[in-house]
Amino acid sequence: MPQALEGSQAIARAVALCRPGVVAAYPITPQTHIVENISKLVADGELHCELVSVESEFSAASVVLGAAAAGSRAYTASASQGILLMSEVLYNIAGLRVPLVLTCANRAVSAPLSIWNDHQDSMAVRDAGWIQLYCADNQEAVDTTIQAYRISERLELPVMVCVDGFTLTHTLEPIELPTQAQVDGYLPPYRFSRALDPMRPLSMGELVSPAYFTEVRHTHHVALRGALPEIEAADADWAEVCGRHSGGLVEVVREGEGGGIGILSIGSVTGTFADAAEQYTELPAARLIRLRCFRPFPDEALRAACAGLSDLVVVERALSPGAGGIVGTEVRAALREMDEPPRVHDVAVGLGGRDVPLELYPRLIEVARGEQETRFSILDLEPDKLPEEVR
């Protein structure tokens, strides 16, 4: 029977079910409740792990890097400025091919200071070499956390589970928590092939000259490309255990009809669009596509999901100032290889926590029907608030 759990509480319970040996995190809104709940599970004796209090996110990431390299399953979580402060270590974790799971409670990045949700933080580290999975709801946050450990440990690649701050972390909803036996059966005990061991000394993180740097980077790229089938398999195998899918690489959430309009979103706004599609029955039903896996970028699965579309609207939750959309640029590049690629319209919405209401759906359809392809625009911009010259 489902339980009423706040997203953060559910994520903490999922982490505990994975039996981590070390947890280190520094509190930051809106990630704080995850760490608080893990601390409580430890204090209540329900989770036996080393909980390390650190003085910054840089240290949190460094502690879990060391712990995982020394053979402990480890966990951390952060958001926004915390992710940025970790960024140097995030590149190291990936480059050293250390298995780790990190929850990013997605939040805007300063300045201006904002505690609210968008995807600027995880997008800022998209090239760090981590796998990035974006969750549509809190059930997926639970299931994806468990899948993330399996993916990470099989491939020796770190996984960032991206969960919309507040919109998911602070939302209470019905959650099915798996049993310990289900998780134990799915996730074998952690064994790291290169675990630091004084009886078997080895060096990690040494200087690599130009003679080998390119080859190491290439190897990392190949490893991430090779992760695509493993991510799909982890989801399919978890569905065997508990009957729930989390969306694989790319999920067609709702089939469209006739007109060939598609809307591609990432994260938790997908549900709002699915609801809106049911409300606006006078509009053509768009095919709703959700990009669950952003790194590695699932080109082929994306092309399959977009087959037959005349227009695709990509809905971004972050901005690359001076360029435009981040997801849309990559989607456009991937779809160019189709025989008949759809027009790709790229829009950003919900920056810094601006509410994404049902009423946005007809505007997305309008964009798709536009005479011109929308290269990039911020769809929920309120120009009245701006001086003439920047409207």
Added chain:
Amino acid sequence: MIEIRIHGRGGQGNVVAAYLLATAAIDEGHHAQAFPTFGAERRGAPVAAFVRLAPKPILRRCEVREPHFVIVQDPTLLKNAGVKAGLRPGGRILVNSTRSAGELTERLGVETLSLPAAQLAREHLGRPVPNTALLAAFLALTTVLPVESLLKALQERFRGEVLARNEALVRAAAGTVPQGAWKEVIDAAGA
């Protein structure tokens, strides 16, 4: 689907109220969602929280803009135009207030019911926290969930004497309002 907006001031247990209501619904086998809006997180600042109750999974995650019901924890917030913003036609407002329902209904132009929730809480709990009493009255008025479901949700949070005092408060508050008087709003929403 029923959509509810709770207005209060930081420290009045607005998020707790939203979570309690959704928890009661989920434990009864319904679908529910509860979440806060966060502004400057400080005691006394106006805050809002949202609850959705539905017979099937809830997909939308936007803020509640057109509530069926508004619950107001602090009567001084009634001056704020945002309190009745977007209230659906036929929607109702429940206020923690010692003023009469007639007076408030006339002032707001919307059918409003008052409950001296802070006063009831002070009597039973020794603290003027209006949330639990308002929820009990809300359930009695709407019958959207049995009042017992709130007692069960409280059992997940409290033990011993604190729980007993909360239970007494729930029974007292539920008994103060006309049973099922707002059921028609629930029926009209088809939930």
